[in-house]
Amino acid sequence: MxxxxxxxxxxxxxxxxxxxxxxxxxxxxxxxISALLMFVVTTISIMVFALGSExxxxxxxxxxxxxxxxxxxxxxxxxxxxxxxxxGTSMTLQLLATPSAIYFGKLLFNLVLVTGxxxxxxxxxxxxxxxxxxxxxxxxxxxxALGSIGLAASSTIIAAIIAKANTKGxxxxxxxxxxxxxLLLTCxxxxxxxxxxxxxxESFGEFQFLISYVVVVITASAILFEYIWKD
Amino acid sequence: xxxxxxxxxxxKVFNRRTVFENVSFSLNSGEILLITGRNGSGKSTxxxxxxxxxxxxxxxxxxxxxxxxxxxxxxxxxxxxxxxxQLYDEFSAEENLWYTIALRGKIPDIVHIRSLLKRVFLLNxxxxxxxxxxxxxxxxxxxxxALAHSPHILVLDEPTxxxxxxxxxxxxxxxxxxxxxxxxxxxxxDLSDVDRFDIxxxxxxxxxx
Amino acid sequence: xxxxxxxxxxTTIIVLALxxxxxxxxxxxxxxxxxPALGEKARIMFFHVPTAWLSSLAFVISMIYGIQYLRxxxxxxxxxxxxxxxxxxxxxxxxxxxxxxxAKFSWGTYWNWDPRQTSIFVLLLIYGAYFALRSAxxxxxxxxxxxxxxxxIAAVTMPFFMFIMPRILASLxxxxxxxxxxxxxxxxxxxxxxxxxxxxxxxxxxWMWKLQVRTRTLELNRKY
Numbered sequence: 001m002x003x004x005x006x007x008x009x010x011x012x013x014x015x016x017x018x019x020x021x022x023x024x025x026x027x028x029x030x031x032x033i034s035a036l037l038m039f040v041v042t043t044i045s046i047m048v049f050a051l052g053s054e055x056x057x058x059x060x061x062x063x064x065x066x067x068x069x070x071x072x073x074x075x076x077x078x079x080x081x082x083x084x085x086x087x088g089t090s091m092t093l094q095l096l097a098t099p100s101a102i103y104f105g106k107l108l109f110n111l112v113l114v115t116g117x118x119x120x121x122x123x124x125x126x127x128x129x130x131x132x133x134x135x136x137x138x139x140x141x142x143x144x145a146l147g148s149i150g151l152a153a154s155s156t157i158i159a160a161i162i163a164k165a166n167t168k169g170x171x172x173x174x175x176x177x178x179x180x181x182x183l184l185l186t187c188x189x190x191x192x193x194x195x196x197x198x199x200x201x202e203s204f205g206e207f208q209f210l211i212s213y214v215v216v217v218i219t220a221s222a223i224l225f226e227y228i229w230k231d
Numbered sequence: 232x233x234x235x236x237x238x239x240x241x242x243k244v245f246n247r248r249t250v251f252e253n254v255s256f257s258l259n260s261g262e263i264l265l266i267t268g269r270n271g272s273g274k275s276t277x278x279x280x281x282x283x284x285x286x287x288x289x290x291x292x293x294x295x296x297x298x299x300x301x302x303x304x305x306x307x308x309x310x311x312x313x314x315x316x317q318l319y320d321e322f323s324a325e326e327n328l329w330y331t332i333a334l335r336g337k338i339p340d341i342v343h344i345r346s347l348l349k350r351v352f353l354l355n356x357x358x359x360x361x362x363x364x365x366x367x368x369x370x371x372x373x374x375x376x377a378l379a380h381s382p383h384i385l386v387l388d389e390p391t392x393x394x395x396x397x398x399x400x401x402x403x404x405x406x407x408x409x410x411x412x413x414x415x416x417x418x419x420x421d422l423s424d425v426d427r428f429d430i431x432x433x434x435x436x437x438x439x440x
Numbered sequence: 441x442x443x444x445x446x447x448x449x450x451t452t453i454i455v456l457a458l459x460x461x462x463x464x465x466x467x468x469x470x471x472x473x474x475x476p477a478l479g480e481k482a483r484i485m486f487f488h489v490p491t492a493w494l495s496s497l498a499f500v501i502s503m504i505y506g507i508q509y510l511r512x513x514x515x516x517x518x519x520x521x522x523x524x525x526x527x528x529x530x531x532x533x534x535x536x537x538x539x540x541x542x543a544k545f546s547w548g549t550y551w552n553w554d555p556r557q558t559s560i561f562v563l564l565l566i567y568g569a570y571f572a573l574r575s576a577x578x579x580x581x582x583x584x585x586x587x588x589x590x591x592x593i594a595a596v597t598m599p600f601f602m603f604i605m606p607r608i609l610a611s612l613x614x615x616x617x618x619x620x621x622x623x624x625x626x627x628x629x630x631x632x633x634x635x636x637x638x639x640x641x642x643x644x645x646x647w648m649w650k651l652q653v654r655t656r657t658l659e660l661n662r663k664y
Contacts (some may be wrong), residue, residue: 009335017333028321094284095306096334161586167576176411178565182600213600220596224589226508231285246580
């Protein structure tokens with residue numbers, strides 16, 4: 001079943017080439033990046049307009065931050081797999097690289113994408129939504145970092161599923177939401193702790209949870225990806 | 232390298248429709264397999280199974296070197312040209328070949344890439360995006376793609392589709408060079424594509440309507 | 441035969457569960473104790489708990505046959521997996537509905553995002569997503585593979601959910617069987633009826649599942 005590559009170095013080079021190819025292609029077409037950026041900008045604008053001069057409490061804004069992050073991810077992270085299916089290049093890829101190299105290459109691509117977009121979201125959020133004040137930066141930064149990794153991990157495997165299901169975008173949030181809900185709830189909770197000025201040690205439980213979520217999802221995905229990928 | 236390529240009892244079912252069953256053959260280096268069959272008889276499906284991009288419903292394909300069964304990825308030994316194969320539109324021919332080699336985990340060599348492009352007569356267009364290519368040029372580029380890692384097994388599905396006389400001659404030359412040393416598998420209904428063949432699989436016989 | 445036994449068994453349980461009197465200090469064998477804060481409303485547990493149990497059991501069965509499909513690639517396994525999921529969806533819906541009705545009378549609202557309610561809601565969403573995915577894929581083999589993978593991914597993330605919920609929200613859900621004090625608030629009669637109901641519902645599920653698998657097999661064979 002599995003195709004071991006004798007050479008770990010060869011595997012690593014292959015996975016990094018997947019990432020490099022996707023990045024190169026993204027830089028040329030800007031398909032996912034523009035979708036993600038426009039989503040973040042429009043959603044935050046709508047929130048700002050809707051709130052007007054009112055200021056929402058910090059715990060509501062902590063929740064809304066993750067709503068924006070979740071839907072932004074849903075608007076762009078499927079691209080890496082859907083593009084291969086749409087253009088018919090998935091067979092080409094299958095001939096060139098092992099499933100695990102493809103999975104980890106694409107995971108890395110989505111991770112870079114989601115981290116970049118989340119950094120921008122947080123920046124815009126703090127600038128335009130005055131009610132959102134982070135008191136414990138260490139908790140906040142760790143939450144965004146671990147949350148981004150978890151989001152990338154889950155959405156990459158679901159993207160692989162929906163790309164093969166030929167349903168494009170509509171099913172993506174439907175399939176992702178139940179998988180991502182434990183992660184989102186934890187991140188919302190940790191963000192709330194950060195706005196309340198809790199000590200870093202108070203959020204260790206959340207961090208442990210996020211780390212184990214990431215480990216479990218990536219392990220399961222790495223095992224299952226081959227079944228999805230090969231027709 | 233002397234390889235033995237064997238397919239045993241291959242069956243493929245799509246949505247409960249049996250495309251073909253009991254397809255078996257065995258080939259040694261220096262032999263040519265011809266796959267024929269009317270449209271829809273599953274030529275391309277068999278080609279995909281042979282190339283390890285599709286799993287058969289039953290049966291298996293084994294590659295042996297002497298007594299040793301090669302359990303590694305078949306794709307490192309195999310080059311495929313097929314109408315279903317697509318290259319990256321937004322990249323140039325040179326970039327496509329660069330990634331072809333890099334994705335295999337090898338370090339691309341620009342001299343090697345240029346020689347491949349010269350071989351398929353695309354050197355003067357190497358920097359143009361594949362999007363701007365004609366279908367015949369894309370077909371030629373697929374040959375460069377298939378030959379990039381000097382595979383021992385060459386699988387050609389409709390080898391001369393979309394090609395002009397120059398392109399057809401190029402394909403003939405590639406096949407001639409390959410057939411004595413390696414394994415050549417050709418799926419076509421145009422018998423003028425092949426000068427000779429050693430074994431024939433006729434899918435009209437194996438097909439189930 | 442199995443059908444007849446099941447019918448008699450379930451009828452007896454319904455009669456006993458609804459009919460036996462509830463008293464403060466049960467003396468005779470046929471009396472149920474009154475569980476504090478639950479009262480007569482406790483009778484719903486004879487039906488609510490089995491449906492909740494079956495919606496999780498069906499999910500696990502569906503996943504196991506999904507794994508089996510990925511290993512052996514036999515359509516029969518996919519059929520079993522999808523049939524279990526279908527029934528799981530039904531029981532999950534029943535558990536949600538019976539729970540909501542009980543909540544209306546005990547907590548005053550049908551829905552208040554109690555951790556248990558949220559968990560079953562997520563399970564409902566997973567089932568919904570599973571069937572949305574299945575209906576979106578036309579090629580049978582692909583449908584089987586993708587839905588099997590999805591159910592496994594959902595199953596590995598579900599425990600995280602069970603773990604995180606209590607951290608965020610406190611639950612008001614009664615725990616008359618297994619509670620923190622480790623005290624069983626049911627008397628022997630109640631426990632026997634409860635466990636018999638659990639067994640009866642599981643038998644009912646098994647029968648419905650077999651029936652569903654057979655119907656699907658016949659339907660598929662006719663179609664192709």
